[in-house]
Amino acid sequence: MQILIRTVLLCFAAALLTENSCCAQKNTFAESSTSLLSSWTPPLSTRGRFIVDATGKRFRLKSGNFHGASGTYNGWGDYDDPANHHAGEAAYQTVLCLDRKPLADIIEDFLRLGINSVRLPFSNAMISSTKIVPDHALLANPDLHNLTPLEIYDRVVQALTRRGLAVVLNNHTVKDQWCCGLDSNGRWNTAQSTERWIQDWLFMASRYRNNTRVVGADLYNEVRRDLLVDPTWGGGQEQDWYTASMQVATRIQREANRDILIFIEGINWVGVPLPFVPHYRPELDPVKELSHALPYNDKLVYCAHFYPNTGPNATGLKTNLGILHDRTYGQLTPKELREVVQRLAGYVATAVGAVQQHFTTPVWISEFGVGGRNEYSQVSRQWWGNFTQLLAEFELDFAVWPLVGWQERGQGDLWALNAYDSTGESLTMLDAGDWRLERWRMLINASVAEQVPIASELSTWRMLAPEWNSQQQSNWLHTRNLDQPGDRKASCPDGLRLVGLSHSDDPRGLCTDAVLGRNLWNYMDESAAVVVITSESEVQSNWAQGYIKLQCPFSAHLIGYSYEANLRLASAVCAASARLNSSVALTQYRSVWFDKSDSPDADRHGRFAPVGVPLGTCADDEVATGFAFTKKQRSGRRPAALLCAAYGVVMGSSNSNEGAHA
Ligand SMILES: *[C@@H]1O[C@H](CO)[C@@H](O)[C@H](O)[C@H]1NC(C)=O
Ligand SMILES: *[C@@H]1O[C@H](CO)[C@@H](O)[C@H](O)[C@H]1NC(C)=O
Ligand SMILES: *[C@@H]1O[C@H](CO)[C@@H](O)[C@H](O)[C@H]1NC(C)=O
Ligand SMILES: *[C@@H]1O[C@H](CO)[C@@H](O)[C@H](O)[C@H]1NC(C)=O
């Protein structure tokens, strides 16, 4: 949530409180929530650009943000005075509105909006707080008295999931404070170490492991510049969000919870908002050349945020408007908005049937929202219309901000879809007079592709980028820790094979299960042969004259590699390929050169290294069985050729082990 986003609250509307709100529809929603509970089966996973449930049925996240536990305090003045909290709402480190409405009723009101999931922000401070939440913050929920914030968070998770709502845990802030200005919450390690952050996530992901309707871990909210330092996507420094998120996600999967979806936001803001100084929102733009290969590779979802009063180059700070003329998303024409949303987020969720890319995942717009009945700006209203249109059309997953807020006599925080007064009286978007409702109904009930391709028909592509940190993404190799030369190790997630490399000092890799499926190397089999190749011992023909060649043994294929700077030491990691049958084996070998220009179409599944770095990949139905690099130090030792092989019919019997390498 952007700073000052709701200063518009001063502009009060004579909103309409209608009587029909709470009781008329009781029966329908009781029914609809029962069907929500039985309508999907956890755990969730991803298939291409879709989120699917355990039965393979599409589960589009139609979510809302239930905030408060992450903090509402503005950071100065008396904590107990609501005036010192964002929008005048004091949450006391629990979800908002527990002072005015029983939790169960709040949840029934959510269900009536048509959502199926909730993003549930928390702060690090909430986890470790031992202070009992004061009774006056829980007036409508006496059963929650004498509990710590974390214990209340537990109860909220339980209550939501019991009604069938999927819950995404969201690490929103370090401190118990409203997000997102210069509040020391800009980075996961601004106020403490990355290791502490990882430990906290392992704690949270483990805590809810046995509640399978807790479907996601949203690693950090709106990573952005602190006073002096911009976060980066790659680079290996302290502020490298790509590397930190890769590390925490990998460890959550290996040590805490392998079923949970991992949500990674792009970078929300870099630069200083001054004229002639670069300042913008990278969001998911960098993903197209640098994406994550998680050990369980069907669990990743990328996220981005959009508001009418922020923009591709606009912070959302009203005070900027005098000196800066960066337009907000609200001020873009519909055509520009479409292009920007596509460039910063939508492209990641490639269209149905399109060629899969290494970055193809679902995209969750985990925050978007607008003032409600006291919002009269045409800019904001038209933005809502156009933005919901894009969400519907691109079929993106979404989470509106926020679900709950405070109101008195129809005035107050009407960004909230459901606002409650101090007696519990509700004013919801479903009551007459809220201009947002028509588009919300359109969005929530928009028809979406039900037909998700079956897993075996959809290939997966993932990339490796070990230049800042080893990426031993194969669990098999990670646990066995074979002896490999060099300090950088890279391997494909189990089930995928290595089919591409880049011509760079720190070679990047491309992995897939295309055409030949996930069981080419039977990694579930403890005795599955894996060898580390460090010499030319297996080379049988000179397929890259004048180059050092690391080649897999006969009928094995690449799954990883390791190296020291400039490939002075290097290894190829090879796994035995399952033969399709006794008369079909790897027989057709060819060299693919890529040191001068890309091999043809090497980027057809996305560029996996920056523009200008040549790439080489085998064809979709081939395996890579070796790579070659120059001996010449002065030209830099970089991979220059791949040995690709295809299955072919073996002439005569099945014992031809000659490996007639062309
Ligand atoms: C949440 O993020 C903050 C800020 O980086 C970090 O200090 C804290 O440890 C994180 N908590 C969890 C549970 O990840
Ligand atoms: C989850 O684990 C907790 C603590 O280990 C236990 O008390 C609880 O009964 C478990 N819940 C389920 C649904 O298994
Ligand atoms: C605005 O953002 C774009 C990227 O979205 C960037 O290329 C451009 O340099 C930015 N303009 C300024 C003034 O920072
Ligand atoms: C989109 O914005 C334009 C103005 O830029 C407006 O005319 C149009 O009505 C909006 N579309 C929707 C669906 O609200």
Ligand SMILES: *[C@@H]1O[C@H](CO)[C@@H](O)[C@H](O)[C@H]1NC(C)=O
């Ligand atoms: C969506 O459609 C269903 C079935 O027509 C209807 O009952 C429900 O109220 C609609 N949801 C919203 C939010 O309008």
Ligand SMILES: *[C@@H]1O[C@H](CO)[C@@H](O)[C@H](O)[C@H]1NC(C)=O
């Ligand atoms: C072996 O596999 C090939 C290709 O899938 C197939 O055409 C052939 O019939 C198979 N042979 C046997 C004996 O199963």
